[in-house]
Amino acid sequence: MFGPGVLLRWAQEGAILVATKPISSPVKNAEIGELLEALAQHAQRPVEEALALPPAVYRSAPLLAHETRQIFEREWTCIGRLAEIPAPGDYLTFSVAGQPVVAIRQADQSVKVFANVCLHRCAKLLEGTGKARRIVCPYHAWTYTTDGRLVGAPQMDSSPGFSIEGQALAELRTTFWEGFIYVTLSEEAPPLEPRIEGLREVVGRYRLTDYEPVILENEIWDTNWKCLVENFMDAYHVFKVHRKTFDPTNQSVQRTTMHEGGDQWAYHTVDAPADDSRALAHPDNTWLEGDWRRTVTLAAVFPTHTMQIQPDMLWYLSIQPHGTDQVAVRWAVSIPREILADGDREALVKQWGELLRAVNEEDKGIIRRVREGVNFGSATQGRLAHLERNLWEFGQYYSRLMTA
Ligand code: FES
Ligand SMILES: [Fe+2]
Structure with missing residues (x-):
């Protein structure tokens, strides 16, 4: 696979005869720019003059990437209910902005949400819902406790300098509201509860x-x-x-x-x-x-x-x-x-x-x-x-x- 820039250079040098142009971000940026301008106006529209959103916001792939950055990576997402994981070891998985997360009921009855991603080579650890005494990675069996600590890594004794000590799954900011579990990938997101009081x-x-x-x-x-x-x-x-x-x-x-x-x-x-x-x-x-x-x-x-x-x-x-x-x-x-x-x-x-x-x-x-x-x-x-x-x-x- 050659990138569009390479193809363009070859075209300029006459190495190929077919004229090509970069599949470039300028096109995408123009599209996003116009849409964002329309949305800025939309945000000013009073309820008495309410219109549907511009149709292009539902079909634009570049805008979806912008939504991921502006909304899904920043906001609070409901991933399930506390009552869906009532007992220690019960878990439910979800995907937030395309990133796999898992909520697990702890031995002390609290609920924690972790990145559902192995510390070795990033395999997704758990799928769906279920109950786990330990979390065992399906790829090479690195093993974690339900509170996220790495406690086993087969054969890794032969990797100089490696230690499981102090290694743990990343824990995400989590909040509970009326029995729902919310998480955010952002450190800066303002707390949810006051915003929906x-x-x-x-x-x-x-x-x-x-x-x-x-x-x-x-x-x-x-x-x-x-x-x-x-x-x-x-x-x-x-x-x-x-x-x-x-x-x-x-x-x-x-x-x-x-x-x-x-x-x-x-x-x-x-x-x-x-x-x-x-x-x-x-x-x-x-x-x-x-x-x-x-x-x-x-x-x-x-x-x-x-x-x-x-x-x-x-x-x-x-x-x-x-x-x-x-x-x-x-x-x-x-x-x-x-x-x-x-x-x-x-x-x-x-x-x-x-x-x-x-x-x-x-x-x-x-x-x-x-x-x-x-x-x-x-x-x-x-x-x-x-x-x-x-x-x-x-x-x-x-x-x-x-x-x-
Ligand atoms: S990716 Fe999880 S043990 Fe290798
Ligand atoms: Fe409906």
Whole structure:
């Protein structure tokens, strides 16, 4: 393989006859420059004049690299829930800005998050979720304790000067909020909790730490990551896309209330369906009061954590880009303990699993079509509806970070 510069020089020297030009960063930079200029303007747009983001931000590969630097390497990412790893040695893995991380429950019940990367030649250590007494690298069996210390390295006695003493996996900055585990790759990221305190006042009512995990899935969907975040916060599409699942009585618009969010979060609420078929607090739930006993909260902690919180269920998504046209999705469901204790657990899990898989299929299809649509060169920025207020908040956040 020769780089474009070599090809260009050869072309200049007449060594080859085909004219070539560098696949150069100037083209990319011009593209990014224009987009960032558009985003800087976008960040100034008031909610009364809210527009969708410029279509090119969903398809531009150079911009994805910029997103990685400006957003994913700097911000807090939700990687799962504490209740998903309840016992010492339980672990869950995730990828943040393309970098593998692992959260492990410690012997003292605390949770630590490490770079999921061997100190020898960088093999990824653990995959998926599971339980480990020791972490043994699948390549040459270097071995770590669950608190990250290197305690074994076969045959390395013959490598002069090598010692396992004092070697350990890199530990990442971690924080816990309402039972969720967040990490950041940045030393400079400001603490998360104060930035989303306004959202805690809403979410805290439900006592999510008492919800028990029952479903956890990892999938790749065909769309840009922003299409999925926006879709989850979009209260407008429900009456059309989910008319067979979430909204069979065609009442979603009347049941929805949009709320003002913050710099890093947004939410809206939806009343339980009038037929009392779901989203009701159990009689043993004495902490939700008044209308909150039948209120669903749909919230996002930007950039990529979305959640639907009901008195009878929690459904959350942790989202990461997978190129510009695919997205890695962790989606998981938890059910309050008092509801599991009172009902047929298996039937409840089956019922929620079937409903949310059907909803996912409906969303998957539509956001794939959006991703295909933004490929059109002169696709425009459409006007947002009032039920898309949370997309405006996301757009403000996104534009601000991208142009910082
Ligand atoms: S890469 Fe892990 S032991 Fe070699
Ligand atoms: Fe949807």
